[in-house]
Amino acid sequence: MENNFFGEYKVPIIHKFDYLKPKSIDEALTVLAQSKNPAILAGGTDLVDMIKENVVQPDVVVDIKGLDALNQIKFENDTLFIGAGVTFSDLIESKIIKEKYPVIFEIAKTVASVGIRNRATVVGNICSALPCMDSGPLLSAYDASVTIAGQKGTRNIPAAEWFIAPRKTALQKGELVTGVSLPYPKVKHAGCWIKLGRYTGEDLAQVNLLILAMADGTFRISFGAVAPVPVRAKKIEKLINGQAITPSLIEKAKQLIEEEIKPITDVRATKEYRMHMAKVMFERGMNAAISRLNGCGPEYGTSVI
């Protein structure tokens, strides 16, 4: 035991488990199928903490960092594939991301801090499926699908069906998420990501918002951290798609936010504050996304809140 700076005794992990680092996806799937309560380890920034807190008590930890096929960022057939081993730092440094999906760069820059981003993965983030995750709105706004390998083969689940409840996803026992696929929108578009935290850097979100503005006058709007799962704001999209974006339309859309999201009060913010800020963020995000679509607006990575 170690006495830390605050005088608390830090106890090492007491729970015992086995560790395996498979060399192929098939080997990983065999272990996952044969073990009672396996845990999949990528970056470990959530998993190791959850094991320490006894939230997760695996009999075996399956480390997927040795699976090279999962460490790829690929752009093929107008679809971006982010493998399960890809970290947020990999995304920030990726040329494909900067050129084709700059808003993913903008998102990744707001995830925790460098030391976490060097380990944490997008897929791990959506598998932990905490309401405050930063990757939820990304999947939801891009109509992404989650690719899952299992012993019976591979299946794809749309983002809307992936998130079931906090910490609960459509992943079944024995399955492994190999990556996520984000179809490139067919028309010219721009995006804006806003993460509201108590301070800039190293905080979990109070409200997250991703807006994609398309050249055909449609929008995709997704909120995070204001409901059990990411919220694709379909009512707002229906109201504003194809319309001239006037201040009065924005006002109407802001009122609709009250029907779309269900924020709660917790240690990070009250529900009233979250609701109020969701409206402020929506207005600023719309302005920024539309400006970027028109070739101006703030550079990607600049916070508008």
Place this chain on the structure above:
Amino acid sequence: MKKEIKFNLNGEAITLEVNPNEVLLEVLRDRLGAKSPKCGCDKGDCGTCTVMINGKTVRSCLVLAIEIDGQEVVTLEGLMDSGLTPLQKSFIEHNSFQCGFCAPGMILSATELLAKNQKPKREEIQEALSGNLCRCTGYTPIIDAITNLTK
């Protein structure tokens, strides 16, 4: 349950038997004597346990020791083969420590930043250090130490 791992710690080849549930931070401090990484929050928020794996900073409290088989680990001790680094000297000149608990993590995070970006803007320094908490200095002397070095 114990498994043998081989890795490089500060330039030295290490072979060690570890249990899968041993955390890298404990192994570094309690078994290998590398005391620069500290246990602060023990959940990845404070950055005092920062070490580098293959040149990238990580939170050693959130890494299982068994994961570093075949990897290269550097703690602050490993940067000091020929005495204090210019960054450490700059920290001393700017009085960037008070209690010193955050310093190893701060210096490793700043080292990673400077390896990628030799002329970081003040905002970029703040962003790079945002995962390293300091409860004494108010950060200004730390950021000054880094900016003055890159002038």
